[in-house]
Amino acid sequence: MNSRDRFLxxxxxxxxxxxxxxxxxxxxxxxxEYRELKSKYDFITLVKxxxxxxxxxxxxxxxxxxxxxxIFSDILVIPEALGQPYNFRDGGGIQMEYCxxxxxxxxxxxxxxxxxxxxxxxxxxxxxxxxxGDTKALxxxxxxxxxxxxxxxxxxxxxxxxxxxxxxxxxxxxFSLLMEKLSQSIIHYLNMQIDAGVDCVQIFDSWASVxxxxxxxxxxxKWIQIIINGLKKPIPVILYAKGMNHCLNQQLKTGxxxxxxxxxxxxxxxxxETNNQCALQGNLDPQFLTTxxxxxxxxxxxxxxxxxxxxxxxxxxxxxxxxxAKVECVEALLETVTNYRYG
Ligand code: CP3
Numbered sequence: 001m002n003s004r005d006r007f008l009x010x011x012x013x014x015x016x017x018x019x020x021x022x023x024x025x026x027x028x029x030x031x032x033e034y035r036e037l038k039s040k041y042d043f044i045t046l047v048k049x050x051x052x053x054x055x056x057x058x059x060x061x062x063x064x065x066x067x068x069x070x071i072f073s074d075i076l077v078i079p080e081a082l083g084q085p086y087n088f089r090d091g092g093g094i095q096m097e098y099c100x101x102x103x104x105x106x107x108x109x110x111x112x113x114x115x116x117x118x119x120x121x122x123x124x125x126x127x128x129x130x131x132x133g134d135t136k137a138l139x140x141x142x143x144x145x146x147x148x149x150x151x152x153x154x155x156x157x158x159x160x161x162x163x164x165x166x167x168x169x170x171x172x173x174x175f176s177l178l179m180e181k182l183s184q185s186i187i188h189y190l191n192m193q194i195d196a197g198v199d200c201v202q203i204f205d206s207w208a209s210v211x212x213x214x215x216x217x218x219x220x221x222k223w224i225q226i227i228i229n230g231l232k233k234p235i236p237v238i239l240y241a242k243g244m245n246h247c248l249n250q251q252l253k254t255g256x257x258x259x260x261x262x263x264x265x266x267x268x269x270x271x272x273e274t275n276n277q278c279a280l281q282g283n284l285d286p287q288f289l290t291t292x293x294x295x296x297x298x299x300x301x302x303x304x305x306x307x308x309x310x311x312x313x314x315x316x317x318x319x320x321x322x323x324x325a326k327v328e329c330v331e332a333l334l335e336t337v338t339n340y341r342y343g
Pocket of ligand 1: 070075093094141
C-alpha cells in the first residue's frame, strides 16, 4: 500500500495496514537544511516564492518516510492578502502591522481577488504535486477565522488574546462582519488549494481555548462549519483545536471528519468521548522529540497500542515541532510507526 492510499483509506475510516504518519511543522527550525535557506531569505520571501516553498515542503520527505506532505506556508497569508501584513518580533512571536480595532478598519479589509493574491500558494502546491505524484498525500491548510481574528485584533502573538475576547463580546456586529469576510476568503482559498491538487486540508484553530465552552460555537465552530460547507469537493477536513478536548463532539458538528488532538488528552478517552465515530490524529507531546530516541520509541509504541482499537488514526504530534527537536528523535518516531502493523 502506498502512502497516499494509506492516508486516504484512514481518512475514510477504513483500516489500513498501519496508521499513516506526518508531523505538524515538519518544515522548520529543527532541520539544518531549512535553517540554511532561512539564512539566505526572510520567512515571507520563502512563503511567497513557489520554488522555495516547494523545496522546503520536500525537505522533510527527503529525510524521513512520511506518508503526507504539508505545504510550507503560514496561516497569516490570509490577513496579509486582506491588507494586514505581519512580521516577526525580535524576541520571537508575530507582530501584525496594526491592530484591528474598529468597524471602518474591518470594512477596509480588501477581500477581493483572494485567489489571485494567494496564487503563489497554488503554484507551490502544483510544483509539490508534480514532484510527489500520487505516492504521498498532499495536505493544504488554513487558520480558522477565530484564530486569525486573534492575531488581527490583538495585533500579533499574545499570552491570552484578551483584546480579541473582549472585542467579540462587546462588538458582536463588527465581529460578525470580520468573521464573514474571513470565512468567505478562506472558502476561496481552500477551493483554490483543492484545484491545485490537495487530498485533504487541516484547519488550525490554535487559539480556540480563548473561547469559553458556551461561546465556542458562535465565535469559532459556526464559521468553520460555513467553510466546510463551502468546499467544492468533499475532501476530508482535519480540525485541530488546541486546548478544547472537552468539546470534541461540538467540533464534529462542523463536518470535520478527523479531529487532531493536542497532547493533553489520551487517545483512548478521545475515542470514548466521540463514540469512535471519527478518525483521530495525534498526539505525541512534541517535547519528547527533544529527549532521546529510546524515550521516543517507548512513547510512540504506547500510542500505537491504542491506535489498534481506533476507528481511524493518523499518527502526528500534539502540536507543531519545536525548534529544539532532535533529528535522531524524529527518525526514531518514524522508524517505530513505519515498522508497525495492525494485528
Ligand atoms: O507543518 C508545516 O511545516 C507547514 C507549515 C506551517 C507553518 N506555520 C510554517 C511556519 C503551518 C501549518 C503553520 C501554521 C501556523 N502558523 C499556525 C497554526 C499552527 C500552530 O502552530 O498552532 C500558527 C498559529 C501560525 C502563526 C505563526 N507562524 C507563529 C506563531 C510562528 C512562530 C513565530 C515565532 O517567532 O516563533 C510562525 C512562524 C512559522 N510558520 C515557522 C514555520 C516553519 C517558523 C519560522 C522560522 O522562524 O523559521
